[in-house]
Amino acid sequence: AREQEVYLGMCRRWREMPKPTIAMVQGACIAGGLMLAWVCDLIVASEDSYFADPVVRMGIPGVEYFAHVHELNPRIAKEFLFLGERMPAARAYQMGMLNRVVARDLLEQETLDIAGRIAQMPRLGLQLSKQAVNNAEDLMGKRATMDMVFGLHHFAHAHNELVSGDRLGGYDAKAMARSQRTSGGA
Numbered sequence: 001a002r003e004q005e006v007y008l009g010m011c012r013r014w015r016e017m018p019k020p021t022i023a024m025v026q027g028a029c030i031a032g033g034l035m036l037a038w039v040c041d042l043i044v045a046s047e048d049s050y051f052a053d054p055v056v057r058m059g060i061p062g063v064e065y066f067a068h069v070h071e072l073n074p075r076i077a078k079e080f081l082f083l084g085e086r087m088p089a090a091r092a093y094q095m096g097m098l099n100r101v102v103a104r105d106l107l108e109q110e111t112l113d114i115a116g117r118i119a120q121m122p123r124l125g126l127q128l129s130k131q132a133v134n135n136a137e138d139l140m141g142k143r144a145t146m147d148m149v150f151g152l153h154h155f156a157h158a159h160n161e162l163v164s165g166d167r168l169g170g171y172d173a174k175a176m177a178r179s180q181r182t183s184g185g186a
Contacts (some may be wrong), residue, residue, distance in 0.1 A: 007035065007064035008150055015039040015134065018127040020118050024111040025049045025089075026104055035065035041130060043097065044111045045089045046104035051097070054084035054179055060156045066149035070142050071097045084179065 014021065014036075023040035025033075030052045037043050037051075053062050061081070062068055068077040072095050080087060089101045102110045118126065138144075 011035050011039045011065040020126055031063050035063050038067045042099045044100045045098050046107045049089045050086040051092050052086045056081050056084050057179055059160050061152045066146050
């Protein structure tokens with residue numbers, strides 16, 4: 001219940017805010033950071049940023065806000081999950097996960113420029129546009145997929161606990177950080 005509220009519930013509430021949101025990403029955007037970026041309507045990233053969901057290493061089918069097959073095509077989502085490797089910003093942009101990739105020193109200004117242009121649009125039109133796209137995503141199965149994978153996520157925690165006595169399959173925060181430093185893909 002705690003994970004459902006703290007992770008999935010919070011992300012869904014942020015996604016459903018009536019105002020447009022923009023994620024500004026620099027550096028590592030891994031697991032929980034990935035969830036926070038994905039709930040935003042637009043994502044602007046620096047050239048040196050990278051994205052990863054390495055939690056399959058813990059025997060879990062991805063982060064709680066499972067948007068992988070909606071942010072990436074299914075084959076790329078599988079690669080992203082199966083390998084748990086870093087996806088550089090350039091590739092994430094090519095795969096349609098990002099709106100813009102800019103030099104780090106231009107990141108804040110580019111993001112603020114986009115926000116300023118959006119702020120000039122009629123508020124009701126923005127709210128209705130956001131609601132229309134979010135509803136279309138949900139009709140394409142986004143919400144149902146997340147609910148189903150959230151169940152699998154907790155099935156995996158229970159399995160790990162029964163098999164090894166450790167819900168995370170032996171990967172604490174330090175082990176996950178080490179796995180990212182040694183993984184390929186960048």
